[in-house]
Amino acid sequence: MTAHIIDGKAFAANLRSRIATQVSALKERGITPGLAVVLVGEDPASQVYVRSKGKMTVEVGMNSWQHKLPADTPEADLLALIDTLNNDPAVNGILVQLPLPGHMDESAVINSIAPEKDVDGFTLLNVGLLATGQKAMVPCTPLGCLMMLRDHLGSLSGKRAVVIGRSNIVGKPMAQLLLRDSATVTIAHSRTTDLEAICREADILVAAVGRAHFVKADWIKPGATVIDVGINRTDDGLVGDVDYAEAVKVAGAITPVPGGVGPMTIACLLANTLTATARANGLPDPEGLTP
Numbered sequence: 001m002t003a004h005i006i007d008g009k010a011f012a013a014n015l016r017s018r019i020a021t022q023v024s025a026l027k028e029r030g031i032t033p034g035l036a037v038v039l040v041g042e043d044p045a046s047q048v049y050v051r052s053k054g055k056m057t058v059e060v061g062m063n064s065w066q067h068k069l070p071a072d073t074p075e076a077d078l079l080a081l082i083d084t085l086n087n088d089p090a091v092n093g094i095l096v097q098l099p100l101p102g103h104m105d106e107s108a109v110i111n112s113i114a115p116e117k118d119v120d121g122f123t124l125l126n127v128g129l130l131a132t133g134q135k136a137m138v139p140c141t142p143l144g145c146l147m148m149l150r151d152h153l154g155s156l157s158g159k160r161a162v163v164i165g166r167s168n169i170v171g172k173p174m175a176q177l178l179l180r181d182s183a184t185v186t187i188a189h190s191r192t193t194d195l196e197a198i199c200r201e202a203d204i205l206v207a208a209v210g211r212a213h214f215v216k217a218d219w220i221k222p223g224a225t226v227i228d229v230g231i232n233r234t235d236d237g238l239v240g241d242v243d244y245a246e247a248v249k250v251a252g253a254i255t256p257v258p259g260g261v262g263p264m265t266i267a268c269l270l271a272n273t274l275t276a277t278a279r280a281n282g283l284p285d286p287e288g289l290t291p
């Protein structure tokens with residue numbers, strides 16, 4: 001028996017084509033969604049992601065702006081740029097690429113983004129709205145994971161979900177989304193006692209620890225659905241947080257790295273930009289893009 005491979009790359013391509021159709025419909029009404037991405041510094045991986053985001057934004061028919069600032073930019077200059085973008089009606093979504101250089105206060109920068117343009121869903125307002133079950137902008141990586149889980153499993157109600165990782169970007173919002181779908185959720189992390197035993201109870205296992213091959217095949221309940229959020233650059237290339245070669249023999253379904261969660265993250269960024277545009281224009285949320 002070998003696991004069903006959840007093809008995130010194909011899923012993301014399908015999602016982008018549905019987004020493109022809805023962008024065309026908006027353009028016929030004179031509305032073009034626009035996404036501004038801000039990159040501070042020259043981190044090579046970040047540059048690759050930002051380029052890829054810009055390309056896909058244009059491909060679905062949206063306006064795309066990239067603001068590249070030197071690593072030693074004063075925080076006040078970045079805040080001034082965000083203020084300009086907040087007040088620009090052509091800009092529906094703002095993404096400040098993380099991590100930021102060490103001299104900047106990441107929370108202060110993120111929370112200066114207008115919540116309705118916060119397509120990452122990282123501002124305090126959006127975090128609070130999600131946590132209280134209200135209409136929020138939902139972080140892209142967990143949203144992409146949720147879409148794949150629902151597509152593969154149908155209802156998540158009553159299922160045991162274990163999220164390994166407690167970050168504000170992935171682990172915590174992932175847990176909130178799973179709870180909203182009535183899964184029974186455990187958030188585990190590197191300090192969790194008996195982590196393996198806890199993972200073995202999971203019908204849904206989401207690995208977001210940031211350590212290559214961290215999750216072993218014998219931590220996986222036979223038939224479980226495994227979502228690998230890890231992006232680890234190793235001598236063997238890009239690998240996830242799950243020991244994939246062994247895990248495919250045990251899991252019922254699994255996302256590969258690359259070609260799993262990553263492409264869905266970018267597609268969900270576009271989905272959120274479309275949602276932000278609809279809301280800014282008093283239109284209903286786009287079909288099938290919000291949780």
Ligand SMILES: Nc1nc(=O)c2c([nH]1)NC[C@@H]1CN(c3ccc(C(=O)N[C@@H](CCC(=O)O)C(=O)O)cc3)C=[N+]21
Nearest residue numbers: 049096097098099120140231258259260262263265266
């Ligand atoms: N404000 C902010 N929002 C983010 O969403 C954000 C961020 N900062 N900082 C960095 C992380 C990382 N991230 C990825 C997006 C796509 C892939 C992706 O497409 N990965 C491909 C492979 C890409 C490759 O080959 O390097 C894949 O998994 O198939 C990966 C990682 C978004 N992030």
Ligand SMILES: [Mg+2]
Nearest residue numbers: 165166189190
């Ligand atoms: Mg952690």
